[in-house]
Amino acid sequence: MTDIPQQQLPEDALRRLRESEIPGGRRLFTSDLTVNEFLLVEEAGFTPLGLVMGSSIYQIGLQTRKWSQSTELDKLTQAMYTARELAMTRMEEEADVLGADGIVGVRLDVNYYEWGKSTAEFIAVGTAVKAKDGSSWRNAEGKPFTSDLSGQDFWTLLHAGYAPLGLVLGTCVYHVAHRTLLGTMGAAGRATELPNFTQALYDARERAMTRMEEEATRLQADGIVGVQLVEKSHMWGSHTIEFLAIGTGVRSISDDHVVPPPVPVITMDR
Amino acid sequence: MSPALSSAPGIEAALAALRSPFVPGDQTTFISDLTVGELVLLEEIGYRPVDIVSGAGTASWNPQFTTSATEGNMWGRAIATAIDHARSGIVEELHRRRADGVVAMRFELERERANLLTCTMLGTAVQRISRGSGDEHPFATTLSARDFHLLVRGGYRPSGIVIGVSVVGFAARSAAQSLGLARDNAELSDQTTALYSAREQAMEMMEREAQGLGADGVVEVQLQERPVNALLTHAVEFIAVGTAVHRGPKGHQALAPEFQLTLDDQPDTTFDR
Numbered sequence: 001m002t003d004i005p006q007q008q009l010p011e012d013a014l015r016r017l018r019e020s021e022i023p024g025g026r027r028l029f030t031s032d033l034t035v036n037e038f039l040l041v042e043e044a045g046f047t048p049l050g051l052v053m054g055s056s057i058y059q060i061g062l063q064t065r066k067w068s069q070s071t072e073l074d075k076l077t078q079a080m081y082t083a084r085e086l087a088m089t090r091m092e093e094e095a096d097v098l099g100a101d102g103i104v105g106v107r108l109d110v111n112y113y114e115w116g117k118s119t120a121e122f123i124a125v126g127t128a129v130k131a132k133d134g135s136s137w138r139n140a141e142g143k144p145f146t147s148d149l150s151g152q153d154f155w156t157l158l159h160a161g162y163a164p165l166g167l168v169l170g171t172c173v174y175h176v177a178h179r180t181l182l183g184t185m186g187a188a189g190r191a192t193e194l195p196n197f198t199q200a201l202y203d204a205r206e207r208a209m210t211r212m213e214e215e216a217t218r219l220q221a222d223g224i225v226g227v228q229l230v231e232k233s234h235m236w237g238s239h240t241i242e243f244l245a246i247g248t249g250v251r252s253i254s255d256d257h258v259v260p261p262p263v264p265v266i267t268m269d270r
Numbered sequence: 271m272s273p274a275l276s277s278a279p280g281i282e283a284a285l286a287a288l289r290s291p292f293v294p295g296d297q298t299t300f301i302s303d304l305t306v307g308e309l310v311l312l313e314e315i316g317y318r319p320v321d322i323v324s325g326a327g328t329a330s331w332n333p334q335f336t337t338s339a340t341e342g343n344m345w346g347r348a349i350a351t352a353i354d355h356a357r358s359g360i361v362e363e364l365h366r367r368r369a370d371g372v373v374a375m376r377f378e379l380e381r382e383r384a385n386l387l388t389c390t391m392l393g394t395a396v397q398r399i400s401r402g403s404g405d406e407h408p409f410a411t412t413l414s415a416r417d418f419h420l421l422v423r424g425g426y427r428p429s430g431i432v433i434g435v436s437v438v439g440f441a442a443r444s445a446a447q448s449l450g451l452a453r454d455n456a457e458l459s460d461q462t463t464a465l466y467s468a469r470e471q472a473m474e475m476m477e478r479e480a481q482g483l484g485a486d487g488v489v490e491v492q493l494q495e496r497p498v499n500a501l502l503t504h505a506v507e508f509i510a511v512g513t514a515v516h517r518g519p520k521g522h523q524a525l526a527p528e529f530q531l532t533l534d535d536q537p538d539t540t541f542d543r
Binding site: 010011012013015016019026028029030031032033034035036038039040042043048051053054055056057058059060061062075078079082083086090113119121125155156259260261262263264265266267 | 413417420421424453454455456457458461462463465466467469470471473474476477478480481485486487488489490491492493497504506512522524525526527528529530531532533534
């Protein structure tokens with residue numbers, strides 16, 4: 001959407017990433033993975049390198065909405081897109097400093113602080129990893145792969161013959177028109193579909209999904225797994241909604257995707 | 271007390287036990303808050319519980335509400351001091367009990383009135399069943415008994431809880447910004463850098479602690495952040511907590527998990543969200 005200017009990482013970030021070397025050539029790794037996830041990432045043939053993060057405090061501009069008109073609010077869409085991209089790009093740059101092949105367990109958070117109306121902090125956090133056998137896992141854009149999959153899903157995905165390429169997302173901030181007084185009265189007491197609401201939400205969701213698919217196409221992905229569709233009004237009130245579609249673009253790396261048949265179990269302590 | 275109750279044999283024994291002097295480190299019974307399953311998992315990797323141990327630390331600080339850099343540092347140091355006292359308290363207790371570590375440790379940081387900060391650590395001390403092989407520094411970890419079990423089987427061992435703290439204060443913003451009247455999309459680069467750097471500093475301090483322990487890495491890092499207090503919302507404190515781990519001589523051990531398919535049905539969620 002927009003060109004993200006190449007941002008210099010803060011001094012403190014570079015110092016932390018460079019100082020994690022332990023005397024003797026090894027380096028200290030850090031990770032917010034749980035023990036389960038950490039061991040499974042190792043099991044999948046990757047070594048964690050370090051917790052990487054990026055953030056951006058973004059002032060989301062104003063855009064006038066027409067009371068009775070459903071429409072996308074481009075300026076807000078743009079803000080939500082750009083701020084997330086800034087955070088993700090910085091996280092990827094941190095991973096680059098560590099010489100990573102990819103980032104697993106990526107989380108995207110939005111924080112609001114009391115001191116800033118219409119200001120939000122967008123944060124991306126994940127664990128940078130490197131393949132133990134030295135093979136390259138960079139994606140079509142030459143960047144480390146990113147994925148919001150858990151350590152468990154990452155292990156399973158690789159076992160099934162797929163490689164993650166990148167976190168793909170699409171967003172759309174949409175203003176849903178208020179109903180006219182006449183329309184409200186006409187529909188009062190009747191069970192009826194409200195076509196303009198249906199249409200607006202449908203349209204917004206489709207736009208978000210389409211944008212996510214476009215990102216996946218750019219990465220030459222075979223498909224997207226773990227798609228989540230999140231609807232949030234943030235600070236805009238009930239009629240303005242952000243639709244965020246987010247998932248992991250994957251590519252097939254083996255001819256068949258057969259895993260040993262899972263053992264059927266019934267738990268007895270439910 | 272009724273005569274029938276006092277003559278019960280169990281009570282006589284209990285009273286006798288209470289009368290005998292308490293010798294630390296000489297107990298044959300153990301106390302733990304572990305479940306039976308966790309107990310078995312511990313024994314499977316050669317550890318047994320000893321006792322429930324704890325440590326506590328306090329610190330206090332008088333804010334001047336200026337949020338200057340030095341004030342932030344003072345508060346950060348107060349937090350670090352409270353944590354440090356609690357941790358050295360629990361490690362000392364482990365030494366006394368001749369325990370090798372504490373698992374499933376609760377780590378709580380509470381702010382009382384009048385800016386009194388208390389830090390408590392409480393968990394089950396464990397001891398290696400076969401003694402010998404080197405006196406390693408006892409470890410304290412928030413990892414559960416099952417995570418400890420898995421970590422050891424995976425070829426690692428915990429070396430201790432590591433913590434980093436940093437506090438950052440902000441410049442006030444322009445009137446238009448704080449009223450939310452600014453019309454354009456823009457990144458606020460000063461604030462971004464301030465928070466970004468503070469987060470990195472907390473991480474760095476935690477990493478330095480891990481390096482001090484000679485660890486190979488830190489797992490389960492949690493970065494927590496909150497405003498310093500209700501009046502100082504433009505001062506934010508960051509705490510990074512994680513468990514430092516050592517890689518064993520043989521490196522990572524394969525766990526070779528198998529796929530399972532549970533035949534349990536999920537509860538119906540169609541209409542209930």
